[in-house]
Amino acid sequence: MTWVGRSLKRFEDAPLLTGRARFMADAAIGARAVRFVRSPIAAGRIARIDIPDGVSAVTGADLIGVKPFRPRLNRSDFTPIEQPILPTDRVRFVGEPVVAVIAETPEAAEDAVDSVAVRFEPTPAVTDFVSALKADAPRVHDHAPANTVVDAKIRPPAVEAAFATAAHTVAIAIRSGRQSAFPLETRGARADYDPATGRTTLTVSTQMPHIVRTGLADVLGMREDDLRVVAPAVGGGFGQKMCPTPEYVVLIWLARRLKGSFAWIEDRHENLMASFHSRDQAHTVKGAFAADGKLLAIDVDLLCNIGAYSCFPVTHGVEPLMAMAEFPGPYDFPAYAARARAITTNTCPMAPYRGVSRPAITLAMERLMDTAAAKLGLDPVAIRRRNLVATFPYTSATGIKYDAGAYREALEIAAEKVDLPGFRARQMAARAEGRYLGIGFATFNERTGYGTPAFAPRMMDVTLGYETVEVAMDPSGFVEARIGASPHGQGLATTLAQIIADELGVAPDTIRVIHGDTDRTPYGWGTFASRGIVIVGGACKIAAAKLAVRLRAVAATLLQTEAGKVELADGRAALAGGPASIPIAELARAAYHQAHQFKDQPDIGLSARATYDPDGTYSNACHVAIVEVDVETGGVRLERFLAVEDAGRLVNPTIVDGQVRGGIVQGIANALFEEILYDQAGNILTTSLMDYAVPTAAEIPPIEIHHLETITDASITGAKGVGEGGAIGAPAAVINAVADAVESLGVAVYEMPIAPQRLRALIRAATGKKR
Amino acid sequence: MTDKIAVTLRVNARDYRIEVEPRRTLADAIRTDCGLTGTHLGCEHGVCGACTVIVDGHAVRSCLMFAVQAEGSHIRTVEGLADGERLSPVQQAFHDHHALQCGFCTPGFLMLATAILEDNPRIGADDLRHALASNLCRCTGYHNIVIAVQAAAEKMR
Numbered sequence: 038m039t040w041v042g043r044s045l046k047r048f049e050d051a052p053l054l055t056g057r058a059r060f061m062a063d064a065a066i067g068a069r070a071v072r073f074v075r076s077p078i079a080a081g082r083i084a085r086i087d088i089p090d091g092v093s094a095v096t097g098a099d100l101i102g103v104k105p106f107r108p109r110l111n112r113s114d115f116t117p118i119e120q121p122i123l124p125t126d127r128v129r130f131v132g133e134p135v136v137a138v139i140a141e142t143p144e145a146a147e148d149a150v151d152s153v154a155v156r157f158e159p160t161p162a163v164t165d166f167v168s169a170l171k172a173d174a175p176r177v178h179d180h181a182p183a184n185t186v187v188d189a190k191i192r193p194p195a196v197e198a199a200f201a202t203a204a205h206t207v208a209i210a211i212r213s214g215r216q217s218a219f220p221l222e223t224r225g226a227r228a229d230y231d232p233a234t235g236r237t238t239l240t241v242s243t244q245m246p247h248i249v250r251t252g253l254a255d256v257l258g259m260r261e262d263d264l265r266v267v268a269p270a271v272g273g274g275f276g277q278k279m280c281p282t283p284e285y286v287v288l289i290w291l292a293r294r295l296k297g298s299f300a301w302i303e304d305r306h307e308n309l310m311a312s313f314h315s316r317d318q319a320h321t322v323k324g325a326f327a328a329d330g331k332l333l334a335i336d337v338d339l340l341c342n343i344g345a346y347s348c349f350p351v352t353h354g355v356e357p358l359m360a361m362a363e364f365p366g367p368y369d370f371p372a373y374a375a376r377a378r379a380i381t382t383n384t385c386p387m388a389p390y391r392g393v394s395r396p397a398i399t400l401a402m403e404r405l406m407d408t409a410a411a412k413l414g415l416d417p418v419a420i421r422r423r424n425l426v427a428t429f430p431y432t433s434a435t436g437i438k439y440d441a442g443a444y445r446e447a448l449e450i451a452a453e454k455v456d457l458p459g460f461r462a463r464q465m466a467a468r469a470e471g472r473y474l475g476i477g478f479a480t481f482n483e484r485t486g487y488g489t490p491a492f493a494p495r496m497m498d499v500t501l502g503y504e505t506v507e508v509a510m511d512p513s514g515f516v517e518a519r520i521g522a523s524p525h526g527q528g529l530a531t532t533l534a535q536i537i538a539d540e541l542g543v544a545p546d547t548i549r550v551i552h553g554d555t556d557r558t559p560y561g562w563g564t565f566a567s568r569g570i571v572i573v574g575g576a577c578k579i580a581a582a583k584l585a586v587r588l589r590a591v592a593a594t595l596l597q598t599e600a601g602k603v604e605l606a607d608g609r610a611a612l613a614g615g616p617a618s619i620p621i622a623e624l625a626r627a628a629y630h631q632a633h634q635f636k637d638q639p640d641i642g643l644s645a646r647a648t649y650d651p652d653g654t655y656s657n658a659c660h661v662a663i664v665e666v667d668v669e670t671g672g673v674r675l676e677r678f679l680a681v682e683d684a685g686r687l688v689n690p691t692i693v694d695g696q697v698r699g700g701i702v703q704g705i706a707n708a709l710f711e712e713i714l715y716d717q718a719g720n721i722l723t724t725s726l727m728d729y730a731v732p733t734a735a736e737i738p739p740i741e742i743h744h745l746e747t748i749t750d751a752s753i754t755g756a757k758g759v760g761e762g763g764a765i766g767a768p769a770a771v772i773n774a775v776a777d778a779v780e781s782l783g784v785a786v787y788e789m790p791i792a793p794q795r796l797r798a799l800i801r802a803a804t805g806k807k808r
Numbered sequence: 809m810t811d812k813i814a815v816t817l818r819v820n821a822r823d824y825r826i827e828v829e830p831r832r833t834l835a836d837a838i839r840t841d842c843g844l845t846g847t848h849l850g851c852e853h854g855v856c857g858a859c860t861v862i863v864d865g866h867a868v869r870s871c872l873m874f875a876v877q878a879e880g881s882h883i884r885t886v887e888g889l890a891d892g893e894r895l896s897p898v899q900q901a902f903h904d905h906h907a908l909q910c911g912f913c914t915p916g917f918l919m920l921a922t923a924i925l926e927d928n929p930r931i932g933a934d935d936l937r938h939a940l941a942s943n944l945c946r947c948t949g950y951h952n953i954v955i956a957v958q959a960a961a962e963k964m965r
Contacts, residue, residue, distance in 0.1 A: 046903055053911030054899045056846015056886035060912060063845035144829065221850045221858060221946045222912040272848070272912025273946050305851040526910030526947050691906045695948060699909060702949035726855035726944075734950035735941035763949075 038607070040535040040545050041754070044691035047531045048546065058270040061225040061242040065300035068227050071288060072146040072301065074136035074153045075311060076128035079162035079383035079719020080175065083126060086136060087154040093139040094153060095287060097123035103290060104256045106281070108352040109498040115354055116186040118178045118381060120346035122256065122283045128157065129177055129345035130383050131721050132311030137287045139299065162383035162719035166319065166342045169382045177345055177381040186343065187357050187379035191435070196374040199334035203325035207409040212788040213397040213768075214712040215317035215342070218390040219731060220525075222272020223308040226285050227300035228292035237292050238265040241285055244274040245563030246523050248499065250555050252281040252349045257289055264289065268553030271525035275703070276389040277313050278525065279565055280348040309724045314713050315390030317342035318356065320401040325372075330413050332424045334372035335434075337364055337401070341394070343379045344386035350499035351389060353379045358495060360394035365434045366402050367444045367482040367657055368424045373434035383719045389565060391700060392764040396707055399481045403769035404787055407477075407776065417478045417773070418452045425480060439482065439655045440751035447659040447681040448480050450743060454679055455661050468781065473666040474676070475778025479769035480659045485684075485758020486571025486751075487653030503650035504568075505559040506576040508537060508584050510643040512629040514622025516541065516548040518580075521561015522573045523553045527760065528692040529569050533577045535688055536754060540581035541588065542605030543621055559646070567656070567758025570688055575649035575753040583645035587638070591624045594634055654751035656758055658682035660701070660766035662774040668782065668800055671793035673709055673775055675738045682762060683745040686755035690744070693759050698740050700763020706732050707764065708771035708789045730792075779803075815879050817842060820888030828875045834868075835859040837875035838885060846886040846915045850944065857943030860916040860923075861885050867923035867942070886915035889922065897963040898922050898956075907956035909947035916943050921957045929964040936961070 052058040074094075088094045105119040123135060136153050140146035163169040163177065169184040177184050200206060226241035243249050246266040254261040271278065284301050291299045303312065318341050325334040339360045343353040357377035365373055410420040422445060429441035455476065464474045484491070488502035507519040518537055524530070529552070534545035541548075551557050561573075585605055592610035593600040602613045611618035625643060627634065632641045663677040680697055687693045710730040714722040723729040748755040768789055775796070776786040783803040788795065800806075812827040817834075819842055826841040838847050838861065847870060850858035854872040861870045862884040889896040895903065898921045908914045917940070924931060924939050931939070937954055945953060 044906075047906065049911070050903045050908060053908055053914050054886075054895060054902055054918070055890055056844065056915055058911055059845070060848065062839075062849065066840055066845070144831070219946055220912075221856060221910070221944060222848070223850075270912075271910065273910040275946070305853065305856075528909070695906050695909055695952060698949035698951045699947045700949075703946070725853055726851050727853075731856075731944050731946070733941035733944060734937050734954060737950050739954075740949060740951055 040538040041688050044689055045531055045535060045545060047528050048534065049528060049530050060222055060270045060272055062302045064240045064269050065225060065227045065302050068298035068300035070140055070143040070146040071291065071299050072138050072150045073134040073284065074138065074150050074155060076131060076133040076135055076157065078128060078157050078159045079131050079164065081128055081157045081159040083124065083128060083135065083155060084158050085156040089152050092149045092152055095137040095291065097121060097125035100290060102258055103286060104258065106256060106349050108347045108349040110352050110354045111496040111498065114187060114189045116181050118181065118186055118347050118353065122286045130385050131719055132307065132385060134283050139291065164382050164384050164715045164717065164719045166340050166380040166382065169380050177383055181381060184381045185378055186381050187354050187377065189358060189361055189377045191361065192374045193372065195372040196334050196336055199372040200325045200336065203333050204328040205326040205409065205412060206323060207326060207405060207412055208323045209405055209408050209787055210319065210321045211401045211404055213316050213318045213400060214790050215314050216390065216707055216711050217309055217314055217713055217729065218275035218277035220273030220275055220277055223303040223305060224278060224312055225302035226288050227298065228288035229298045230292040230296045232296055236263050236265060237289055238267060239285060239289055240267045240269055242271050242278055243268050244271065244278045244523055244525055244565055246553055246555050247521055247560050248350055248562060249281045253285055253289060256286055266555045268523045274525045275391045276315065276565060279563065280313065280388050305726065306724045309729055310721050311385055313348065313388030314344065314385045315387055316397060316707065317387070318394065318397045320397065322401050322405050324405050324409060326409050326413065330409065330415050330420045330423045332368055332370040334370060335364065336374040339375060339377040341379050342382050342384065344382060344384045346386040348386060348388040350497065350501065352497065353387065354495065355389055356387060356394045360398050362435050362437065363395055363484060364398045366399065367426055367480050368402065369426045370434060384715055391703055392761045395483060395765040396704060396768045399479060399765050400769045400772060400789060403479045403773055407773050416457065418448060418457060421448050421478065421480050437484065440749040441747050442482060442655050442657040443683040443745040443747050444480065444482065444657050446745055447657060447683060451478065451659040451661050451679060451681045454743065455663065460663065473668055473778040475664050475666065475774040475776065477662045477770045477773025477777055478659065479766045479773060481766045482655045482657040483567065483758070483762050483765055484653050485567035485656050486651055487566065487568070488572060488650035490652045501562050503648050504561045504572040504576045505646065505648040506573065506580045507559055507644060507646045508577065508580040510584065510625045512626050514547065514625040516543065517551055518548060518577055519551045519558045520573050521559045522563050522569055524564050524569060527564060527569055527696065528689065529573065532570055532688045532692060533574060536574050536577050537581040540578060540585050543608050567760040569760070570756045571654060571752050571758050572649050572651060574688065574756055575651060576647050578754050579649060580645045580647035583647060584643060587643055587645065588621065588624055590638060591628045591635060592619060595619055595624065595627060649753065652751060654685065654749060654757045656682070656684045656762055658762050658766050660770035662770040664771065664774040664778055666775060666778040668779065671797035671800065673791065675705065678738055679741040680763070681743040681745065683747050684759040684762070685752060685757035686746055686748055687744060688754065688756050694742050696759045697742055697763045700761060701740055701767040702732065702737055704764040704767025705737065705771055708768040708791065710790055710792065712790050712792065813876055815876050817875065817878055817883060818881065819844060819883045819885060830874065830876055832875045833871050834873040834875050834878050835870035838870060844885050844887050848912055848915055850913065857920060858913050858916040860919045860943060862919050862923050867920045886918055889918060896922065898925065898960040901956040901960035905952050905956040905959060907948060907952040913943060913945045917945065917953055921960065925957070925961050925964050929961050931961065
């Protein structure tokens with residue numbers, strides 16, 4: 038009996054269901070409260086800071102010796118930018134922390150924030166990339182002309198030739214609005230100084246405890262081992278909780294300086310205003326097509342608004358360079374030209390958010406496909422069928438190797454499930470009644486589970502990628518798996534136990550996964566980039582297999598046989614083909630307490646360690662949305678959403694489905710509802726849930742999922758990454774569906790979110806009606 | 809604002825004698841003064857519903873109510889749902905149907921669903937989906953939450 042492949046119920050659930058789980062705000066109780074005075078202006082000088090008597094506060098001037106964040110890529114087309122921990126001269130976005138205020142309780146700290154008077158001298162701000170790019174635009178950072186901090190180009194000669202001879206050239210421009218990852222738990226942290234050891238523990242709601250420790254120790258000039266980073270239960274992250282931020286630096290500085298405990302819990306207003314944003318991009322795309330619809334070349338200009346600062350360790354190159362490298366997606370075409378720019382503006386900084394650029398590039402490519410299909414008289418399935426990669430391994434136009442997937446199969450199954458001809462008939466009938474139905478397809482692939490071989494070409498100061506796992510069995514026979522990554526809702530405590538259980542022949546509930554504590558786990562990266570089950574799971578499999586070798590050796594001694602003849606299953610070590618067997622728990626006891634019997638073993642005890650650092654593996658999917666547009670209100674109702682996806686082996690099918698659906702709903706939100714907005718002066722307009730529209734159960738239809746399981750050797754467990762795919766494909770499927778619904782009105786939709794007022798504006802413009 | 813008022817909150821059938829500022833929300837009092845941190849705060853302006861508790865039988869956003877307003881009421885929080893180690897039907901259904909991922913919204917959804925089903929375990933599918941739209945979840949896409957509450961409804965009829 039194997040455990041991988043079964044929908045085991047999660048080991049994580051019990052404390053979360055009963056209110057016993059300890060989240061960040063729970064851990065903060067009892068510490069002195071820290072709150073931040075934040076810049077109310079987008080750009081300007083700090084003229085004067087007045088702190089009333091009796092108010093305890095820290096400004097940038099106090100933080101002597103503390104270095105700014107300065108994430109780097111070592112490439113000539115990258116301009117580094119620095120983020121001061123608390124600025125002393127200039128502020129660069131609304132919400133930037135300027136003064137930290139300390140009080141006994143959160144309420145008192147919030148009162149004290151109101152009593153601090155900071156006089157700012159505003160200077161002109163730039164918030165959008167069009168104005169920021171102008172030669173005479175105000176500079177967000179003095180050393181960055183035209184506010185351009187990444188300007189990467191690929192332009193092989195074959196592209197010009199392809200466009201010169203192509204039967205059709207199709208040009209579109211898409212716009213992706215700015216979105217917040219919006220974890221339901223905001224950010225927060227608590228720093229505790231331990232006078233006995235001189236160490237400081239930072240408890241922080243994070244996805245990446247080890248690199249957060251490195252980043253914070255570096256700017257504080259600390260020995261890294263003087264800092265312990267602990268992640269409590271983390272209430273969602275989706276990328277927003279990857280990077281270290283100034284607030285954490287201030288907490289550690291205070292704890293060390295005042296030898297006490299200090300905590301900051303972000304409120305929702307701060308979270309929407311000053312935690313990381315994402316997705317603010319514009320792409321101008323030209324496609325060269327043959328007469329039969331075959332794509333021959335792509336030429337794309339990618340603009341990414343990266344906000345005021347960079348994010349450690351991935352830097353502000355993460356969005357433009359990801360967009361440029363992955364733009365070709367699931368399509369086979371030979372010639373590719375791209376320019377990718379990061380534009381700094383007086384807005385909240387960007388960080389990775391579930392999908393990282395791929396929701397936008399998928400929107401661009403999938404709108405291009407539908408636009409070309411309409412021009413060439415093809416249906417959306419036919420044009421995709423003609424262009425999807427069909428033979429593997431495949432090397433993309435940007436030189437990335439795709440392992441095997443089921444690109445065409447996913448499309449064909451999706452088309453069959455939604456019955457495209459049947460839908461067209463229904464659409465015609467509805468149109469006759471004045472109702473506007475639309476269908477949208479999105480096919481895409483997603484690089485997942487990639488290690489240092491994939492990150493190294495980015496030329497980062499910090500090359501991310503591998504994961505290390507230590508698997509140890511204690512004398513009672515229970516197993517601990519210590520992982521450097523740090524899950525925040527993905528269910529890794531369950532799925533990793535399933536993988537380990539199969540190697541050791543024990544039940545998963547005898548395996549405890551330890552994570553989120555730099556004192557207890559090997560150095561590792563975290564949960565992001567659809568990597569947990571592939572890389573951590575792979576490392577668990579290798580480490581557990583090594584431990585199984587040790588167990589077999591111990592058993593062989595006790596059973597007086599050869600290790601090769603021992604089988605581990607159902608909690609017992611058995612002689613193959615014979616009745617002799619011994620409980621694994623007894624082996625464990627013997628390994629530690631009768632060590633003299635195992636002198637031939639390389640080590641005492643039962644533990645093994647392994648690192649997995651793969652090249653990466655491509656997941657793929659086809660999403661289909663069916664919508665009805667109310668042309669009078671601009672409202673879009675989702676009638677049906679279907680995903681046919683291939684993420685390789687399903688370790689726990691129920692958990693996979695949960696990841697897919699969760700991602701899809703964030704993608705639907707990206708397409709229809711959520712947008713962070715600024716006015717021209719750089720004031721943020723969306724800092725409450727009255728303005729930032731997160732969808733509820735009422736807006737979301739049931740989501741159908743069909744799985745394909747292409748197993749490739751690019752992943753040692755056969756599993757491919759599944760965390761981000763939902764969010765990558767859903768926006769394009771929904772926007773294509775909306776575009777299909779209103780196409781007969783002459784309305785062209787190339788932007789998201791297509792909120793009602795925006796869709797109405799397009800309908801008004803196309804139909805010439807005033808309202 | 810700092811003069812404290814003595815209040816007795818009855819939470820999960822137990823009395824908590826606490827002293828709070830008049831401006832202290834019920835959510836903060838439950839979490840900090842009563843020490844029941846299972847009730848979570850996601851927005852503190854009454855939209856996300858993570859702080860939902862049951863006050864005198866009604867699902868209430870505890871961030872929008874002052875602690876002093878709750879004196880004399882019977883408050884129920886997530887800590888009071890299980891009977892010892894035995895999960896309530898709604899809790900069990902959330903576990904069985906994978907209706908939680910990060911778990912931060914879960915206490916609020918459990919209290920909301922409990923109030924809905926105690927009021928009407930025969931609630932129709934559309935009404936149930938609409939009622940569950942009171943709260944936000946960022947992880948699950950709601951699909952399994954709806955299925956779990958429907959499954960719990962079956963048990964509670």
